Amino acid sequence: AQKVTQAQTEISVVEKEDVTLDCVYETRDTTYYLFWYKQPPSGELVFLIRRNSFDEQNEISGRYSWNFQKSTSSFNFTITASQVVDSAVYFCALSGTASGSRLTFGEGTQLTVNP
Amino acid sequence: NAGVTQTPKFQVLKTGQSMTLQCAQDMNHEYMSWYRQDPGMGLRLIHYSVGAGITDQGEVPNGYNVSRSTTEDFPLRLLSAAPSQTSVYFCASSYVLAGRTGELFFGEGSRLTVL
Numbered sequence: 507a508q509k510v511t512q513a514q515t516e517i518s519v520v521e522k523e524d525v526t527l528d529c530v531y532e533t534r535d536t537t538y539y540l541f542w543y544k545q546p547p548s549g550e551l552v553f554l555i556r557r558n559s560f561d562e563q564n565e566i567s568g569r570y571s572w573n574f575q576k577s578t579s580s581f582n583f584t585i586t587a588s589q590v591v592d593s594a595v596y597f598c599a600l601s602g603t604a605s606g607s608r609l610t611f612g613e614g615t616q617l618t619v620n621p
Numbered sequence: 622n623a624g625v626t627q628t629p630k631f632q633v634l635k636t637g638q639s640m641t642l643q644c645a646q647d648m649n650h651e652y653m654s655w656y657r658q659d660p661g662m663g664l665r666l667i668h669y670s671v672g673a674g675i676t677d678q679g680e681v682p683n684g685y686n687v688s689r690s691t692t693e694d695f696p697l698r699l700l701s702a703a704p705s706q707t708s709v710y711f712c713a714s715s716y717v718l719a720g721r722t723g724e725l726f727f728g729e730g731s732r733l734t735v736l
Contacts, residue, residue, distance in 0.1 A: 515661075539721050551711065551727040597663065603720040608679060609654070609713075613663035 508533040510600050512612035519588055520620050527583040527615045529598030535559075538602035540574065540581045545595040545614070557581060588619045623647050627712050627728035634702040634735045642697040642731050644712035652715045652722050653695040657681065657708040658730075664711065670695055671717060702735045709733075 509532040519525045531540065542554040555565060557574050565572045569586045585592050598612040628643045646653065654669035656679075666679030670689040684706060686698040695714075699706060709732050713725040 537719075537721070539723070541724060543725075549709070549730055551713075551725075553724045553726075556724045599725075601722040608666055608669060609715075609722050609725055610666070611656075611664040613661065 508535070508538075508600050508602055508608075508610050510598050510610055510612035512596075512598055512615050514615045515613070516616045516618070518618045518620065521590060522587050523619075524584060524586050525588050525617065525619075527585075527596050527598075527617065529581045529583065529612060531579050531581065531598070531600045533600060533602045535602035538600060541599040541601070541609070542572065542581075542583050543597045543599065543611075545597065547594070551597075554583075585617075588617075590619050590621055593617060593619045625712055625714055625726050625728040627710075627731050630729065630731055632731065632733050634699075634733065636703060636735060638702050640699050640702065642699075642710055642712070642733075644695045644697065644728060645693050646695075646712075646714040646726070647693065648714060648716075648726065649692060650714035650726070651692070651717045653689065654679070654713050654725070655685070655687065655695070655697045656711045656713065657706075658711060659708050667697065667710075699733075702733075704735045707733060707735045 511530045538559045540557045544552045571584045573582045595614045595616050597614045601609045625646045651672050655667040656664040665681045668687040670676045676687050709730050712728040715723045715725045
């Protein structure tokens with residue numbers, strides 16, 4: 507079985523602070539995908555990134571960066587210089603072949619950025 | 622470009638009633654799935670399908686039925702609604718590559734209340 511754990515249920519920061527959202531996963535697959543999604547207060551789910559398990563390079567996109575470490579089964583997400591518009595629930599997810607292509611989500615982290 | 626379309630967006634049912642949540646995608650995706658989202662519990666997979674004529678159970682399938690007669694459509698049926706099925710339901714679709722699901726494209730969600 508595959509599992510995704512987001513231990514931080516809620517995080518509150520002040521605008522312009524950096525914040526890291528943790529994601530730890532479990533899978534028996536040797537190849538898999540990892541994802542991050544954002545759910546703003548309006549409720550839609552927005553895809554942020556997909557990472558293949560073969561590619562351990564960190565990724566940066568503007569104020570967002572992702573740190574993938576296979577050795578610790580983690581795929582952490584950092585927002586630099588946070589803004590109020592970053593307030594949302596963030597989900598980490600995993601897709602592997604052992605579970606028949608199902609995408610498994612973590613329970614989400616509620617990020618609140620205060621002005 | 623419609624993407625994933627869910628209807629209805631809101632529905633109120635009485636206990637014991639049945640209903641169908643409709644989901645259609647126009648991206649020719651093989652993979653389609655239904656999730657429910659409840660406070661503090663993240664997104665839980667109800668049923669999924671990897672192609673027309675193929676469906677399988679997810680994490681919380683009881684009380685729900687699905688079918689996949691075409692690539693485009695994946696309706697979710699509530700057989701006899703119960704208050705525990707009050708939730709927000711998301712339909713999602715994706716391509717499948719080498720046995721692994723790519724990023725999910727989500728519908729806007731359907732908020733269901735069972736009285």
